[in-house]
Amino acid sequence: MDLKKSHIEFVLNHKKRAVDIPSQASALFVIREILGLTGTKEGCGVGECGACTIVVDGEAVNACLMFAAQLDGCEVLTVEGLGKDGTLNRLQNTFLDNHAVQCGFCTPGILMSTHALLEKNACPDDDEIVKALSGNICRCTGYQQIFSSVKEACSNGQEAFDD
Ligand code: FES
Ligand code: FES
Known part of the structure; x- marks a missing residue:
């Protein structure tokens, strides 16, 4: 040891x-x-x-x-x-709004991969989103709600990820 x-x-x-x-x-x-x-x-x-x-x-x-x-x-x-003072940030709320969380076990990792992507590229295309999340496995959602959440967060602009 x-x-x-x-x-x-x-x-x-x-x-x-x-x-x-x-x-x-x-x-x-x-x-x-x-x-x-x-x-x-x-x-x-x-x-x-x-x-x-x-x-x-x-x-x-x-x-x-x-x-x-x-x-x-x-x-x-x-x-x-990601959040401040116990509140969720807008990216996290977008996941909730789109029902992208079921058991939630994958969610922290997916949020962090998404955060890293959006910090570098606030307007990723579909292929870039898929590639960024390709290392994150979710056994519950089928991925569509997760993808929709990221797309919605992108359409809200960079300020969606800063708080
Ligand atoms: S626990 Fe690290 S990649 Fe699965
Ligand atoms: S929500 Fe259950 S593994 Fe993704």
């Missing part, structure tokens, strides 16, 4: 964090089990489902495949960082 610890400092959901971690721990483990942010889900644990998607320095990544040590010095966003 590896008992070595590492110390990392990074910005998580707009706040500076410093934490000692087991040196071989995944980003997912540290976010959920050490920092207590359980919005990020563990599905497959091997990079196949996208339930663990977080945004690191603007890129959507699978937290289950990333060492937590790699977060050092990074800007990290999880689903808890």
Whole structure:
């Protein structure tokens, strides 16, 4: 068993964090089990489902495949960082309005992949949306409501994602 610890400092959901971690721990483990942010889900644990998607320095990544040590010095966003003061942001509300959430297990990861896409490209075309969400598996919705939500968020303009 590896008992070595590492110390990392990074910005998580707009706040500076410093934490000692087991040196071989995944980003997912540290976010959920050490920092207590359980919005990020563990599905497959091997990079196949996208339930663990977080945004690191603007890129959507699978937290289950990333060492937590790699977060050092990074800007990290999880689903808890999308809204403010306990309220949902407009992108999240668009998912609700379009019934894009059923069991909800995939939803945090899909929101984070969508957020990363829209931060780079406020008006993605259909192919770009499909490609951005291709790593996120949903077993409930059939994807159409999710796709409709992203399209509606796009039609609302960039301000839809900023709060
Ligand atoms: S839990 Fe990370 S991709 Fe499935
Ligand atoms: S809403 Fe259940 S897996 Fe997507």
